[in-house]
Amino acid sequence: MKRLKSILLHLLLVGITIATIYPILVVISVSLRPSDALYSTSLSLIPDGATLDAFKVILTDKPFLLWMRNSLIVSLSVTIFGVALASTAGYAFSRFRFPGRRVGMIALLVTQMFPATMLLLPLYVLMRKLGLVDSLLGLIVAYTATVLPFTVWTLKGYYDTIPRDLEEAAMVDGTTQIGAFVRVVLPLARPALMITSLFSFMSGWSEFIVARVILSSQSLYTLPLGLEGLAGTFQTEWANYSAGSLLVCLPVVLLFLSLNRFLVSGLTLGGVKG
Secondary structure (H helix, E strand, O other): OHHHHHHHHHHHHHHHHHHHHHHHHHHHHHHOOOHHHOOOOOOOOOOOOOOOHHHHHHHHOOOHHHHHHHHHHHHHHHHHHHHHHHHHHHHHHHHOOOOOHHHHHHHHHHHOOOOHHHHHHHHHHHHHHOOOOOOHHHHHHHHHHHHHHHHHHHHHHHHOOOOHHHHHHHHHOOOOHHHHHHHHHHHHOHHHHHHHHHHHHHHHHHOOHHHHHHOOOHHHOOHHHHHHOOEOOOOEOHHHHHHHHHHHHHHHHHHHHHOHHHHHHHOOOOOOOO
């Protein structure tokens, strides 16, 4: 009976894995189809006359590299600013007791309960008053503001697991509170910082709705906006769209693989009561 349950469980997991991977394989198949077979109903994963023309078109005939440059500027900036602000704010919430601390933490948590669509109008009005509409800087500010609540809570929860005795010992040796934070706490919080960086990068790399509202110039389009432009009203460039989607995934996959060793320890981040 126990062996039967194990077999059924493995079959279930295999089925879930196939259901998850198959759509990705279909996207790969569409990207390899020749132009005269884009609307084929064949379920073959390697189409007849497979070609890499779609990848050539998306890289040479479309401003894909411009979109990627804009996305990299935005995502890397959001990662740098988001981690820098969240690491210091999370440390303050974890180590110090000051008026408004609890209210501030609750306020950060409440902001996560609202969908992004509810924030579009006030966000656009704010960006317009600051003169940041239709600029990458405005997009960076908007993304950084949206990732901070989650990242602050994540880092605050991890800082809570680091014994204060380590900082006190460092200060006894002559360093300051800031020195203890930089030399002791940050190195120990490296897994949390890596996960926070990954989340911040993903937020800037794949977001579409806010970018659609703030940006209007095609020269400033990020990858999601650029790929959306390939889906026309009367005709969609499916092969190019699929090829671009696969190319967009590559940096994220490489980032996940490079940070893989931090993912397991990062699963429980923020699980400490504040």
